[in-house]
Amino acid sequence: MLEPADTDPADTGAVEPVWVSPTWRALLAAGVRTVASVPDAGLAALIRRAEATADVTAVPLSTEEEGVALLAGAWLGGSPGVLLMQSSGVGNCINLLSLARTCRFPLLMVVTMRGQYGERNPWQVPMGSTAAEVLRASGVLVFDVQDEADVAPTVEAAAAMVFSGAGMAAVLIGQRVIGAKAFAAAGR
Amino acid sequence: MSAIDPDRAERYPIRRRPFVAGLLAGDDGVLVVTGLGAPAWDATAAGDRDRTFPLWGAMGGAVAMGLGLALARPRDRVLVLTGDGELLMGLGSLSTVGYHRPANLAVVVLDNERYGETGAQPTHTARYTDLAGVAAACGWPCTGTARTPDEAAALAAGLWAQEGPRFWVVKVAAADEPLVMPPRDGAHLKERFRRALLGEP
Numbered sequence: 001m002l003e004p005a006d007t008d009p010a011d012t013g014a015v016e017p018v019w020v021s022p023t024w025r026a027l028l029a030a031g032v033r034t035v036a037s038v039p040d041a042g043l044a045a046l047i048r049r050a051e052a053t054a055d056v057t058a059v060p061l062s063t064e065e066e067g068v069a070l071l072a073g074a075w076l077g078g079s080p081g082v083l084l085m086q087s088s089g090v091g092n093c094i095n096l097l098s099l100a101r102t103c104r105f106p107l108l109m110v111v112t113m114r115g116q117y118g119e120r121n122p123w124q125v126p127m128g129s130t131a132a133e134v135l136r137a138s139g140v141l142v143f144d145v146q147d148e149a150d151v152a153p154t155v156e157a158a159a160a161m162v163f164s165g166a167g168m169a170a171v172l173i174g175q176r177v178i179g180a181k182a183f184a185a186a187g188r
Numbered sequence: 189m190s191a192i193d194p195d196r197a198e199r200y201p202i203r204r205r206p207f208v209a210g211l212l213a214g215d216d217g218v219l220v221v222t223g224l225g226a227p228a229w230d231a232t233a234a235g236d237r238d239r240t241f242p243l244w245g246a247m248g249g250a251v252a253m254g255l256g257l258a259l260a261r262p263r264d265r266v267l268v269l270t271g272d273g274e275l276l277m278g279l280g281s282l283s284t285v286g287y288h289r290p291a292n293l294a295v296v297v298l299d300n301e302r303y304g305e306t307g308a309q310p311t312h313t314a315r316y317t318d319l320a321g322v323a324a325a326c327g328w329p330c331t332g333t334a335r336t337p338d339e340a341a342a343l344a345a346g347l348w349a350q351e352g353p354r355f356w357v358v359k360v361a362a363a364d365e366p367l368v369m370p371p372r373d374g375a376h377l378k379e380r381f382r383r384a385l386l387g388e389p
Contacts, residue, residue: 069252078386096249105378
């Protein structure tokens with residue numbers, strides 16, 4: 001079990017979760033050059049990788065559905081991308097998924113799950129328990145990952161499918177992999 | 189606060205169709221994303237073209253889509269042509285553009301202060317919302333509102349000479365125009381755009 005990611009911010013020099021480096025390599029190997037994101041503690045290291053990579057455009061969003069449209073625009077311009085978000089962001093995306101579905105834009109999503117396992121914020125539980133179902137109902141291939149060793153190979157497999165024409169796919173990284181948020185000092 | 193005339197937009201002197209035709213005339217290189225509804229019909233009336241991606245849905249997504257295209261193609265000019273109702277659904281995307289500030293992006297909002305496709309209900313710009321003010325507050329270096337045909341003509345002529353990203357509201361008359369629809373097969377629209385720009389679908 002990893003340390004809770006919230007207690008592991010970049011500036012402490014703490015250890016990056018082991019799945020991050022191979023997952024980032026898998027994304028680059030799949031051709032990903034645009035990384036759109038709304039942050040989650042579990043995605044912080046991946047977002048830092050994107051920001052630190054010269055040929056990659058990292059795009060912080062104000063809300064997740066922007067990412068669906070933004071990646072469609074990037075694809076029109078020849079730049080394959082990925083959308084990073086936490087499970088609560090899935091609900092924000094639903095209508096915009098119609099863009100990817102109707103136009104058959106490739107859409108690769110990596111979603112860190114909250115509200116799923118040991119969650120201490122009950123407000124995270126609704127999307128945590130329905131994100132996979134909602135995505136499937138919207139026509140998205142869903143890959144549910146519960147072991148950190150499976151994250152990178154699953155992202156590689158999902159990317160291969162998305163960018164060879166299979167449409168939309170989401171890799172859901174389970175809260176057992178990410179760790180439940182600690183709510184220690186700040187009481188957030 | 190004084191009352192606002194709910195019919196004021198019917199008297200705006202700028203007509204959307206000639207303005208859009210003038211904005212796009214002869215500019216074969218510009219990459220265009222249009223918001224759904226009237227701006228898509230306006231752009232199509234000016235001439236259906238491969239390098240225009242007209243949205244038929246995804247309301248609120250036009251600016252974000254244009255941003256993704258602008259970031260992916262920094263040497264090309266990208267124009268988002270949308271409406272007030274469409275933009276109001278994605279106001280946050282103005283702050284996302286303000287964060288990145290791509291110099292090759294322009295957004296032009298054809299603001300008739302109405303939801304034109306659903307019965308001409310007033311949008312929030314029919315009262316106090318100032319979209320150019322929102323963009324300015326989000327850090328866009330060049331913003332403004334055109335209200336007269338002269339201002340609109342100056343905008344069409346000088347849009348790309350301004351520091352980008354630039355954001356303009358054009359207050360257009362609330363009036364019905366004939367429907368001129370682009371192809372509605374989204375996969376076709378996507379593939380023809382990519383073929384024209386990248387040489388591959």
